[in-house]
Amino acid sequence: MPYxxxxxxxxxxxxxxxxxxxxxxxxxxxxxxLIMLGTSASETALDQLRxxxxxxxxxxxxxxxxxxxxxxxxxxxSFRYGFSMMPSDALRTEGTPVLPIVLSRLPATFMLAGxxxxxxFVLSVVLGxxxxxxxxSWIDNLVNVISLASxxxxxxxxxxxxxxxxxxxxxxxxxxxxxxxxxxxLPALTLAARPLGRISQxxxxxxxxxxxKPYIAAARAKGVPEGRVVFVHALKNASIPVVTITGDELSxxxxxxxxxxxxxxxxxxxxxxxxxxxxxxxxxxxxxICVVAALVILVNLAVDFAYTVLNPRIEMDNRxxxx
Amino acid sequence: xxxxxxxxxxxxAQIAVAAGAAGAAPEGEFVVAVHQEPQDLAAQGxxxxxxxxGLRNVLxxxxxxxxETGEYVPILATGxxxxxxxxxxxxxxxxxQFHDGSEMTAEAVARAITFVWSPDSAFTIQEYAxxxxxxxxxxxxxxxEVTSTEADPMLxxxxxxxxxxxxTQIEENPADHxxxxxxxxxxxxxxxxxxxxxxxxxxxxxxxxxADAAYGETEPQFETLRFVFRxxxxxxxxxxxxxxxxxxxxxxxxxxxxxxxxxxxxxxTGPSDAYLYGRLDQSLxxxxxxxxxxxxxxxFHALDYEGIADLIGLASVPQGQLxxxxxxxxxxxxxxxxxxxxxxxQLLDEARxxxxxxxxLVVEVVGRNTTPRVGSVTEVIGFFLxxxxxxxxxxxxxxxxxxxxxxxxxxADEAPxxxxxxxxxxxxxxxxxxxxxxxxxxxxxxxxxxxxRSSVHCDPEFDGRLATALTLSGDERDAALKELVGFLxxxxxxxxxxxxxxxxxxxxxxDYTFGVDHRFLAVNVTASE
Numbered sequence: 001m002p003y004x005x006x007x008x009x010x011x012x013x014x015x016x017x018x019x020x021x022x023x024x025x026x027x028x029x030x031x032x033x034l035i036m037l038g039t040s041a042s043e044t045a046l047d048q049l050r051x052x053x054x055x056x057x058x059x060x061x062x063x064x065x066x067x068x069x070x071x072x073x074x075x076x077x078s079f080r081y082g083f084s085m086m087p088s089d090a091l092r093t094e095g096t097p098v099l100p101i102v103l104s105r106l107p108a109t110f111m112l113a114g115x116x117x118x119x120x121f122v123l124s125v126v127l128g129x130x131x132x133x134x135x136x137s138w139i140d141n142l143v144n145v146i147s148l149a150s151x152x153x154x155x156x157x158x159x160x161x162x163x164x165x166x167x168x169x170x171x172x173x174x175x176x177x178x179x180x181x182x183x184x185x186l187p188a189l190t191l192a193a194r195p196l197g198r199i200s201q202x203x204x205x206x207x208x209x210x211x212x213k214p215y216i217a218a219a220r221a222k223g224v225p226e227g228r229v230v231f232v233h234a235l236k237n238a239s240i241p242v243v244t245i246t247g248d249e250l251s252x253x254x255x256x257x258x259x260x261x262x263x264x265x266x267x268x269x270x271x272x273x274x275x276x277x278x279x280x281x282x283x284x285x286x287x288x289i290c291v292v293a294a295l296v297i298l299v300n301l302a303v304d305f306a307y308t309v310l311n312p313r314i315e316m317d318n319r320x321x322x323x
Numbered sequence: 324x325x326x327x328x329x330x331x332x333x334x335x336a337q338i339a340v341a342a343g344a345a346g347a348a349p350e351g352e353f354v355v356a357v358h359q360e361p362q363d364l365a366a367q368g369x370x371x372x373x374x375x376x377g378l379r380n381v382l383x384x385x386x387x388x389x390x391e392t393g394e395y396v397p398i399l400a401t402g403x404x405x406x407x408x409x410x411x412x413x414x415x416x417x418x419x420q421f422h423d424g425s426e427m428t429a430e431a432v433a434r435a436i437t438f439v440w441s442p443d444s445a446f447t448i449q450e451y452a453x454x455x456x457x458x459x460x461x462x463x464x465x466x467x468e469v470t471s472t473e474a475d476p477m478l479x480x481x482x483x484x485x486x487x488x489x490x491t492q493i494e495e496n497p498a499d500h501x502x503x504x505x506x507x508x509x510x511x512x513x514x515x516x517x518x519x520x521x522x523x524x525x526x527x528x529x530x531x532x533x534a535d536a537a538y539g540e541t542e543p544q545f546e547t548l549r550f551v552f553r554x555x556x557x558x559x560x561x562x563x564x565x566x567x568x569x570x571x572x573x574x575x576x577x578x579x580x581x582x583x584x585x586x587x588x589x590x591x592t593g594p595s596d597a598y599l600y601g602r603l604d605q606s607l608x609x610x611x612x613x614x615x616x617x618x619x620x621x622x623f624h625a626l627d628y629e630g631i632a633d634l635i636g637l638a639s640v641p642q643g644q645l646x647x648x649x650x651x652x653x654x655x656x657x658x659x660x661x662x663x664x665x666x667x668x669q670l671l672d673e674a675r676x677x678x679x680x681x682x683x684l685v686v687e688v689v690g691r692n693t694t695p696r697v698g699s700v701t702e703v704i705g706f707f708l709x710x711x712x713x714x715x716x717x718x719x720x721x722x723x724x725x726x727x728x729x730x731x732x733x734x735a736d737e738a739p740x741x742x743x744x745x746x747x748x749x750x751x752x753x754x755x756x757x758x759x760x761x762x763x764x765x766x767x768x769x770x771x772x773x774x775x776r777s778s779v780h781c782d783p784e785f786d787g788r789l790a791t792a793l794t795l796s797g798d799e800r801d802a803a804l805k806e807l808v809g810f811l812x813x814x815x816x817x818x819x820x821x822x823x824x825x826x827x828x829x830x831x832x833x834d835y836t837f838g839v840d841h842r843f844l845a846v847n848v849t850a851s852e
Contacts, residue, residue, distance in 0.1 A: 034727050080362055105518070163561045175561040176553060178519055265553045267518025274554070275360060280722070 007304045011297045018293045022286050023066050027059065035280050036079060049079075075099045075287035080279040098287040102269060106291070108178065109268030112261070113253040115184055116191035121246060124196050128203025129230055132211055143200060150197030155256060159190040159263035176264035187264040191257060195249035202245045206238035240310055247303025251296040349525040353545040353845060356559040356568040360552040363501040364515065367439045367446035369486030371751055372842045374447075376572065377550045379842050381422075381523055382486035382506035385413055385432070386479060387538070388753055390838030393649055395479050398538060399427065399487055399507060408474040409455070411482070415465040419530045421489040422511045429461035431490035436469060438493050439485050451484055451752070453477055476796030480752060509543045509846055520551045531846075538846065548845050563588045563828040570835060570848075571828040576636025579826055592637055592826035596839050597749045598645050599635070599694065601704065601818035602729070602779045606766065608738035609779075612674070612684040619815040621670040622686070622743075625711040626704060627662040632821045634703060635696050641819035644755075644808050645762075649839065651754030652804025657812050659819070667711040681712070684741055689718040691725040691746035695823070701745055729777045744779070747823065751840065755804045756793050762817055764789060780816040 026032060033049040050056045053076070054065055069076065078096045131143035166186060167175040177183050210216065211234050219229050258270030265271065269288055276284035361368065361375035368374035369382045385400040395403075403413040419427040436459035438444060440452065455473030462468045471478060489505035504512045509531060510523035525546050531537030551568060553559045560578050562568035564587060574582075579590035603622065605613055612618050632638040642648070643657035675681045688704045690697035697719050705715040720728075728737070729744050750758050765781035785807070792803035811817075825841050834851040837843070 030724065030727055034730075108518075160555075160557050163558060167567075168561050168564045171565060175565055175567055176558050177551070263555045263558055265519070265551070265555075265558065267516075271518060271554075278359070279362065 076283035080281035115188040119192040120195035124199035132207030147197040210234040356571040366486035366488035370484035433459035434490035595825040602744040610741035621667040637824040638821040
């Protein structure tokens with residue numbers, strides 16, 4: 001079976017398990033009706049909601065209905081988003097469908113994660129290459145310090161520090177919000193810190209390896225400019241581990257955006273999820289987690305695809321660890 | 324930190340003179356950084372400020388409560404009278420228009436009230452519903468009668484919670500009612516950008532600009548109000564410091580302390596209607612040792628209440644009851660339980676000597692994680708109890724875990740249990756009666772109101788007296804509730820741990836006054852001297 005097809009089927013299976021996990025967790029943390037309505041809800045109200053949501057059905061039946069609804073793109077309705085109503089017959093039809101709300105928040109998250117990735121990737125390549133070109137020099141040491149600090153810093157804390165420095169002290173950028181490139185800079189830098197650290201280390205390591213190979217010495221002997229040697233010849237061949245780690249980091253960016261979106265009030269899927277958790281909006285939380293999980297799986301699939309494009313000679317079936 | 328107990332100014336909120344305040348046209352934008360986005364902006368949400376901060380600038384009520392005197396004062400109504408124990412008749416202010424241009428007639432007001440309180444609407448305001456079903460009917464062009472199906476001495480109070488919105492919208496476009504409030508207030512709703520902010524613009528036709536008496540210190544000074552949703556407290560703090568916002572809600576005590584050392588902004592604080600309590604489970608399923616009065620008394624006297632208030636920061640020591648002196652039923656003869664560890668040890672020794680299983684008692688001090696400083700507070704309570712010889716177990720739990728455990732349905736599963744539930748309760752009603760049901764009445768799982776399903780106490784004699792008190796009004800109700808507060812003080816079922824203050828960060832150049840309900844009214848914001 002071709003590698004990509006196998007990866008695709010594996011991803012589908014993984015998604016199925018994740019969705020099932022979300023369903024199970026939603027049931028074992030407590031009575032979903034009580035979680036949604038709170039302690040002040042009457043037994044009548046709770047019973048009504050259980051009936052409306054099918055929670056009084058056997059668990060296997062709930063599961064089948066849940067999967068059936070998902071196949072039709074129906075993640076249920078929210079009783080917390082846009083309504084302050086107690087449970088009633090009307091709610092089943094009047095609640096707000098959650099999937100369109102979750103999807104409406106995706107562009108903001110994509111914009112944030114995408115910008116953070118561009119920041120991280122570009123800076124990492126530059127820093128990693130510089131470090132590899134001057135091994136054991138002060139430049140190499142500086143890059144090591146930067147990358148370790150970036151990986152070690154807690155995003156939440158870093159975001160607040162950036163606000164204090166760039167917004168409160170220097171007055172250069174807004175403290176948060178959405179709508180212009182100025183609003184995007186601080187959250188994107190905050191989110192970029194961790195991938196910057198990790199990718200730059202991989203770039204440095206891969207480039208050191210490549211720069212020591214004979215074909216690089218041959219290129220230099222032929223008088224190829226150093227910039228071309230490093231950034232074209234060596235970097236291209238060092239790109240496979242870099243693409244791998246970048247793909248992994250993109251997955252992390254999607255999930256890590258939650259904290260950053262909360263600090264900067266960036267109206268993405270992370271802020272929606274945090275808000276929904278606070279409101280005990282179970283359908284919204286389920287939909288949000290499923291969508292994020294699906295995105296992470298898609299990103300990983302895309303990375304596998306990029307792998308085959310970058311190096312078609314690789315015998316996929318024999319690669320351990322990624323298959 | 325400025326301690327702006329602004330009650331005198333907010334009394335203004337209800338009755339001060341706005342007439343003659345023919346100042347300059349409103350200009351500029353006033354930005355409030357709030358800690359959460361509203362679920363919706365429906366009129367029913369106006370009953371509690373936390374539902375939708377600022378909504379009262381758009382939607383007004385017929386009458387309001389003077390936070391200083393507790394008396395009802397007119398807003399959209401000019402007067403009212405009791406017809407009988409189920410009915411209040413109100414005269415409406417003339418010449419008032421909704422923001423959509425429709426006239427505020429008796430028909431429109433009756434429709435708005437009935438919509439909010441109808442069980443068919445099933446709004447969350449129903450938690451403040453009385454024993455009967457409320458509805459309203461126009462009895463004249465500018466006269467409306469509000470009726471309950473049962474005798475209800477609190478009808479006027481329920482009207483202070485009821486936002487009056489456009490009947491035209493309710494009839495013709497009810498879906499918009501949840502996201503586009505149309506009221507009669509000094510500000511007209513403009514837009515709500517989900518996840519970011521909502522805005523409102525000054526209403527040039529607001530009735531308060533020309534009325535002889537209106538609420539607020541002045542007429543609106545700002546052309547636009549913007550309520551920005553910023554869940555992270557440090558970010559709200561930064562917004563005020565940078566001038567992005569002029570006011571930020573819910574600062575921490577550290578934010579207020581830091582404000583003292585920084586230029587450009589300050590922290591203002593005042594009492595709120597929220598309190599922190601420790602509910603000592605005394606239900607049928609409680610550990611037998613907690614049924615002994617001496618053990619409960621020992622627990623009450625083991626705690627250093629001054630220390631707990633200091634630890635929380637924006638808080639003060641209660642006067643031995645779950646409320647403040649401005650509330651109906653406040654018992655001024657009581658004082659806070661004394662911190663007396665020696666007395667606690669003595670009481671426990673006496674109980675032990677009589678065979679009470681004090682040494683087998685392990686009190687689970689469990690806090691809901693939405694409580695301020697909950698980790699430290701529960702740890703400190705545990706420390707004080709251990710000091711007098713009561714074993715403890717400390718837990719902090721999410722509402723999803725905590726809440727089911729405080730419902731009577733969950734009690735039996737954990738029996739016999741020894742639990743002190745530590746969390747915050749708000750009492751928006753301005754009197755003691757409403758919260759007594761939820762805390763002290765015998766739990767009734769079939770109670771349709773749901774009020775008593777989290778009670779930790781049961782005494783049929785108390786229930787009888789409470790039922791009687793809740794049918795009374797005015798001074799009679801005050802006296803009856805006062806007696807019940809005293810009765811409960813002696814029974815030691817629930818520990819009043821602290822009264823919570825609430826604060827704001829405010830940029831230099833502004834003064835903001837507020838009452839214990841902490842409703843944000845832009846007309847109470849003025850340029851400071």
